[in-house]
Amino acid sequence: MKSYSGRTSLVTGASSGIGKAIAADLAGRGSNLILVARSVDRLEEIAAQLRSAHGVKVEVVALDLAHEGAAQRLSQDVARRGLDVDLLVNNAGFGKWGHFLDDDLATYAEMLALNTRAVVELCHVFLPSMARRGDCGVMNIGSTGSFVPIPWSAVYGATKAFVLSLSEALYYEYKDRGVQITVLCPGNTQSNFARVANAGAVKGDDQSDSPEWVAKIGLDALLAGKCTVIPGLANQQVAILPRLLSRQRAVGIVGETWKKRLKARGVQL
Numbered sequence: 001m002k003s004y005s006g007r008t009s010l011v012t013g014a015s016s017g018i019g020k021a022i023a024a025d026l027a028g029r030g031s032n033l034i035l036v037a038r039s040v041d042r043l044e045e046i047a048a049q050l051r052s053a054h055g056v057k058v059e060v061v062a063l064d065l066a067h068e069g070a071a072q073r074l075s076q077d078v079a080r081r082g083l084d085v086d087l088l089v090n091n092a093g094f095g096k097w098g099h100f101l102d103d104d105l106a107t108y109a110e111m112l113a114l115n116t117r118a119v120v121e122l123c124h125v126f127l128p129s130m131a132r133r134g135d136c137g138v139m140n141i142g143s144t145g146s147f148v149p150i151p152w153s154a155v156y157g158a159t160k161a162f163v164l165s166l167s168e169a170l171y172y173e174y175k176d177r178g179v180q181i182t183v184l185c186p187g188n189t190q191s192n193f194a195r196v197a198n199a200g201a202v203k204g205d206d207q208s209d210s211p212e213w214v215a216k217i218g219l220d221a222l223l224a225g226k227c228t229v230i231p232g233l234a235n236q237q238v239a240i241l242p243r244l245l246s247r248q249r250a251v252g253i254v255g256e257t258w259k260k261r262l263k264a265r266g267v268q269l
């Protein structure tokens with residue numbers, strides 16, 4: 001993909017955190033937007049700000065992407081508005097912190113539906129038109145947890161390993177077909193993520209990256225044709241652990257560090 005200017009970008013989870021920052025960065029680069037999340041009021045507010053600051057067109061779609069058939073409904077909605085998606089950003093997602101059994105199966109089903117099934121389905125519904133037209137892109141949001149399993153966030157980590165694997169395979173399939181696939185794998189980033197992950201985690205962010213910085217790195221990487229991008233040296237070091245050590249040792253290091261951090265943030269383990 002050569003440029004975002006004058007193109008149409010669909011960003012899921014655009015109502016806060018990394019998705020909101022990606023939407024703002026894209027608007028600053030002249031991209032028209034389709035913002036998707038459940039909180040319609042927040043999306044409308046962001047849309048109004050971006051229209052007046054950057055003069056771009058911004059559409060708002062209120063949708064729960066964890067619901068069965070959501071991707072198909074979204075693609076029909078986009079078609080009804082007479083739009084083609086040039087850049088798809090699969091950002092909406094959530095995690096939970098705590099023991100595996102602390103959360104019920106309904107929560108895990110919702111997490112799997114949003115973090116994995118919706119990503120597959122959105123790629124599946126939007127890729128045909130992208131490949132036909134060429135010069136398009138998909139950015140999926142993974143995590144440093146895509147590279148190393150995360151004890152006390154086991155299902156979330158597994159969903160992000162899925163996103164990395166899917167994205168790297170699709171990158172290879174589509175690299176000569178006019179669709180650039182990039183997976184952005186952030187570490188700890190300032191957003192609502194911690195609040196959603198554990199309502200008890202009331203203590204402040206520890207050395208979190210800014211979502212604006214993460215967004216810029218991801219969007220630059222996609223234009224540069226990169227497949228996988230991890231913002232910052234510290235996060236890159238986490239990702240490389242399983243290649244330097246045994247996988248079990250890497251899980252042990254991540255597990256102990258993570259346990260200390262969660263306890264410091266008030267999570268009961």
Ligand SMILES: NC(=O)c1ccc[n+]([C@@H]2O[C@H](COP(=O)([O-])OP(=O)(O)OC[C@H]3O[C@@H](n4cnc5c(N)ncnc54)[C@H](OP(=O)(O)O)[C@@H]3O)[C@@H](O)[C@H]2O)c1
Pocket residue numbers: 012013014015016017018019036037038039040063064065066067091092093094095114141142143144185186187188189190191192193194196
């Ligand atoms: N923050 C981090 O430390 C971090 C690190 C690595 C990766 N990530 C990944 O970054 C992505 C963005 O997370 P964030 O940190 O920016 O968290 P966030 O501030 O909580 O944002 C999550 C976004 O997803 C939307 N969302 C949640 N459930 C949804 C649903 N069922 N249907 C549609 N939209 C939904 C939320 O909007 P509504 O509530 O309005 O629906 C919100 O806009 C996620 O994929 C996350 O896994 C985050």
